[in-house]
Amino acid sequence: MPPLATSKDGTHRRAEATLQFVPEILIAADAAHVYDELRSVVEGPDTTVRWIRQGEAVREEMNRQPADLAIVDMQIGTMGGIAVCLDLRLESDAGRLEPRPVLLVLDRRPDVFLARRSGAEGWIIKPLDPIRLRKAVTTLLAGGTWHDASFTPEPVAVPFN
Numbered sequence: 784m785p786p787l788a789t790s791k792d793g794t795h796r797r798a799e800a801t802l803q804f805v806p807e808i809l810i811a812a813d814a815a816h817v818y819d820e821l822r823s824v825v826e827g828p829d830t831t832v833r834w835i836r837q838g839e840a841v842r843e844e845m846n847r848q849p850a851d852l853a854i855v856d857m858q859i860g861t862m863g864g865i866a867v868c869l870d871l872r873l874e875s876d877a878g879r880l881e882p883r884p885v886l887l888v889l890d891r892r893p894d895v896f897l898a899r900r901s902g903a904e905g906w907i908i909k910p911l912d913p914i915r916l917r918k919a920v921t922t923l924l925a926g927g928t929w930h931d932a933s934f935t936p937e938p939v940a941v942p943f944n
Contacts, residue, residue, distance in 0.1 A: 807849075809852070852920065
């Protein structure tokens, strides 16, 4: 039974019991410093974080215990982030895995082309900062997409002669 709550006027009533959504985030990165950087931003009392060090283990882990979001580093051992994302997409398209959003952590702006082709719901470009990462995670957990516009080259007008 929920505990008694005291209102401003001094009356007592039972506090409403609420169920809180606690997102589970799977981080796939083989470098401990990348994991630490990601975990330090997304971990909290209202979030569960798991770590996978090999890209080939991500599908198996998502099958075993699905996460609400997979954050996948571009550079992970023998199966990088793009391959992991494609693997998850193919498995979900075949009906063998429940569709879950993937946030790719890209090393540089030109990797955006590959991220688009992989079907990732979102990507963020290194170097990471907590504000962009939190916005990306929040947006993806809410069902949206996040396409980091950082380091987008400015268009240059070229005069025609």
